[in-house]
Amino acid sequence: MLALDTSKKLSFNKLIADGDLVIVYERHDTMKAVNVCEGSVFQNRFGVFKHSDWIGKPFGSKVYSNKSGYVYLLAPSPELWTLVLSHRTQILYIADISFVIMYLEIVPGCLVLESGTGSGSLTTSLARAVAPIGHVYTFDFHEQRAASAREDFERTGVSSMVTVGVRDIQGNGFPDELCGMADAMFLDLPQPWLVIASAAKMLKPDGTLCSFSPCIEQVQRSCEALRMNFTDIRTFEVLLRTYEVREVKNDSMQGHGGSPSQQPPCKRRQTNEGSNKQESISSTIMARPSAEARGHTGYLTFARLKCSA
């Protein structure tokens, strides 16, 4: 997923090879992560796709099934991974993830601490942000989850940037070896206030911390704990509103029933060319917010470690 080897960086146009991770795209809400394996097949409601047909094609290709159904094969990225990973826990999504990385001021070379690892959704983006020379140390007290996360990081190719540790962070704090080394820290834990004292030990002066909590009571307690050693304490909520776009035909001839917006827009050009119809048909492209949206994910509380001399 990450171009860690500089010699390969300009080979992004490379062709799909046996063993590659691809994101199989059916629709924007139906995608799947697949490892290409000669001899293996991918099945969905459109039929059976042979992996052998995929090998040698560029990423971004449209490929067909035995029943001439089709899917697109996309190159994996942290954003796509977040949409296809297996949910072993609640995960962070793109709006929160993007904001966290920017607000924590994470750049290549940073050392970042995280707990809990959960499903590794955020971790994958953290790895991209610190690459190629930084590192993410992520901890979860759930052994099985930590192991699955490690496997995922191997699969997505970020494992050289990430170390997964099994540890009760609320009970024991972060390990002493990392004292004073962290540029940034992220917490997604049920009782983050228990970890603030450890956070103050791990972070460099002016280092940044973020705690994600779904409930305002958690935020309240965390902020109280933060006031001792942290400054610039700020709490945000980030959401995304998405829009639907459609072409609406304005037929100036009256009396045409039906739903004009249902017509496939691509027909327009040809019919205009053929021109049996009058020129009085024009169309407008309109956008409106999608009716459904995520209403709440969690509160993001940020702070910086005070700089004492």
Added chain:
Amino acid sequence: MSGNQSRADSVQSRRVTWEGCSVLLDINDGDRLVFSRLTENSTLKIGKKNYSLRPLIGCPFGSLFQVEYGAEGSKLSRLLESAEVSNIQENGDYQPVEEHRDNRELVDNNKAQSLSGEDIEELRRQGATGDKIIEALIANSATFEKKTAFSQEKYRLKKQKKYAPRVLLRRPVARSICETYFTKYPARIGFMRVDTLSLLLSMANVAANSDILVVDMVGGLLTGAVAERMGGSGYVCNMYLESSPYPMDIVRMFNFSDEICKRIVRTSLSDLCSVQNDPSEQMGHDVSVTANASDEQMCSHETLTEPAVMEEIAPPSQNEISKCKIPKAGDKASQETIDLWKANGFSSLIVAAPELDTWNTVKDLMPHLSHSAPFAIYHQYLQPLATCMHNLQIEKMAVGLQISEPWLREYQVLPSRTHPCMQMSAFGGYILSGVKICNPEST
């Protein structure tokens, strides 16, 4: 913990200021935000007086300074931990005590304060510190005791800002630079809010070792933010579609090392297209001519815009620049690099060009992306993005198309007084994102 860590430190995440470094000064808790460059001679005006910024050189970012009065007059001096009090947000032991006082008996009649302006001047002459003056004001206020704890805190803060102003030394990074412009000069960055900028960077998969094609008509903010994420690897190609490059002065606010600056290059669309189908020798000649012309325009463009762009944001004077050798970003991309892009395509595209036609721009640039490359297009209006999305769909150029509008709300979190902030930014721009697909029919 790798051996490379020290290199990374020297490159970008430097945490202590040095002579010649760019800083963001936050005066009195966000009341004023000023970009500056720390040199022997640089100053900051607070109230009617200029203060030397010399005391800030060699201090860690995050340090707090306060105007102090001494024998040789007043100067900025660093506040140490123990002195940091009297700020609601930083006061650790501020308890949610049950409040018995209320303001029914408070009368606003200017008679509450018995200390006159002359009295304060006299205190100053006797060498009283700002903190002493604030204590004196409180002691001489007839109403202070009757105020609620919350209003007492507010009173103290107001007096502190006036008599002992504070300056917070902040690191100029994409986050703080974007926030500062968004607060002070939103039009210069096309009204792009920090959460929107952060989304553009992830939607376009900005990462080390990639080659990002950028159309930046937001003053260089986008170019700088992308370059920051790449840490001196790969390339940010700042592309211009018209005859001259777009200004990118904001890039100089970041403390970019030489390595990072070298990775920020410019190309015109015509340079990128020129030899594409026809690598004849004749073309070579043409290319060098256009290159010269555009170089000139690049310079004139910058000198033209610079004075207008900076007001509070003081530009370093010409000799200051040469003295502390600020690396320069934005050289013309070498032919070699351009050839590689032609062969391989860019790994992603970000457009923030409110003044260009969105669909035409995207249509012209898509062929230069590698297959499966993600892209993110910013606009402050919805319609151009809707049209662009519709056309991309019809032309079957991309999948995963989505228009999103980020929404950001800040909260005040205080004991028994938690609620959303009274003010919020109602709008931070729209983004169209998607992934380019191979379209054998169209290419």
